[in-house]
Amino acid sequence: MTQSPAIPSSTRRRVFYAAIGIVALGIACTAIQLTANLSYDDALLNFESLTEDAEHSHSALVNEISTFDAAIDSADSITVSASTHLMDASLKEELVVVLRDAESTTAQLTAVTEQQIPQAVAKQEWAWELFDATAQLNADRETATRLIASFDSASNDAASAVSALEDAGSAALTSAATAAEAFESEHVSARNPDIVALRVAAQQVLDAADTLDSTASAAYSDLENAAVQMLASEHAELFEKAGPLNDSRIEVEAFARSLAPGLLLDFDWSPLVNDFGYGDSMGGYATWWFDGPGYANIELSNSVAEYWPSDRSEALVAHEVGHAISVRCDGMHDDSSQDNIEDWATAWAISMGYLSASNGTSTYGAPPQELIDAAAGCR
Structure with missing residues (x-):
């Protein structure tokens, strides 16, 4: 082994x-x-x-x-x-x-x-x-x-x-x-x-x-x-007012604005408004809108400027501003008829102290005292 x-x-x-x-x-x-x-x-x-x-x-x-x-x-x-x-x-x-x-x-x-x-x-x-x-x-x-x-x-x-x-x-x-x-x-x-x-x-x-x-x-x-648009429209408006009555027209418009400070007012001038304006007659017409801040357009006959300044012209303008100021005082009077609307404008002019018959009384008659008192509260 x-x-x-x-x-x-x-x-x-x-x-x-x-x-x-x-x-x-x-x-x-x-x-x-x-x-x-x-x-x-x-x-x-x-x-x-x-x-x-x-x-x-x-x-x-x-x-x-x-x-x-x-x-x-x-x-x-x-x-x-x-x-x-x-x-x-x-x-x-x-x-x-x-x-x-x-x-x-x-x-x-x-x-x-x-x-x-x-x-x-x-x-x-x-x-x-x-x-x-x-x-x-x-x-x-x-x-x-x-x-x-x-x-x-x-x-x-x-x-x-x-x-x-x-x-x-x-x-x-x-x-x-x-x-x-x-x-x-x-x-x-x-x-x-x-x-x-x-x-x-x-x-x-x-x-x-x-x-x-x-x-x-x-x-x-x-x-x-x-x-820019405001300047353009102002230029157009002033161009329309130009002429012999220009200064008086500007004064009338300033007077109207002074009656209702801050109220937006436009003005148009014509020889004849509401069939008045020839001779010694004067005519006015107001249109107003409640939209936004509210504003109005007032048409006046040239004769309003021709007779300016006069109690007649002032009273007629006050009547138209009475219409325009409705945008501030909606509901303060009955506006269901044209007669009521005119009575209000006349009452408002009277409440502002404009007593010439051109304030509306010569055409629409004297308004009731209670309406004048009510209009005095609209400024």
Whole structure:
């Protein structure tokens, strides 16, 4: 029987230790691989959280810039259409200066939005590749942090610029809207519908003045157009009144307006009104509308101006204003018949102290005292 040679004990120990080393190396490699995976996963989680924040900051900036651009467009439209009719010149110039600053700022802010938010590095297979990818994620995370700060800072700048524009725009718009009342007083000969349109447009500007957008600029454009239309209609009215009786006609109209301050009155002049106006006769006719603030049109014969100033002319005009002021005193008298309507106008003229028979009594008779007393309460 042949016996196998014995393996020396020293050799057996070396084989054992080599096996242990291989196992240890395998464990170490596995640990390194696991560590690399875990490090990458942790870095990726932190990176994605930051990039999500960066995306939100970027979206917020884009929205702010959109609002900013709208404010710039509105301000530009307002400054282009602004005239000397209504808007305060110094406030308009201040808006122009702020607008120029805004226009130079918007390009800088837009450039900030063009910065790219980094994308995650794809997960690799081997440990050394994972460590490199993790390092890149950490570096990109720092980039994302800087981008968030940049986006947020730009958003704040955009919001501040919008606020500055809106402050300047609001002041300019408000000045124009509030100037409409004085403008109306300076152009009383403009036609009533045009005056009403100016009032409506002025209120719309006041309602929209706090936010500088297309609504505000459109409202202001309407206001400017209303002012232009008022000037045009006033010019047409004054042209119609021109002639030898012009000064007297203007005085008669001013007198009528003084009887009912603030009441919107239009006037038309003709040789003959209600079949009166020839010789020493005088004629008048009033039409009134309850819409909106209420307004009226008074037609007068040229003879009213020819005999101005006279008690007869004043009394007849007072009678017609008595009709017109019905828009303020609706329900204070019975207007179910023409006779009642005429009695009211006559009573109102008497209540104002105009006692000439031209106040209506010569044509319609004397009204009852209780109606005169009631008319005295209509001012």
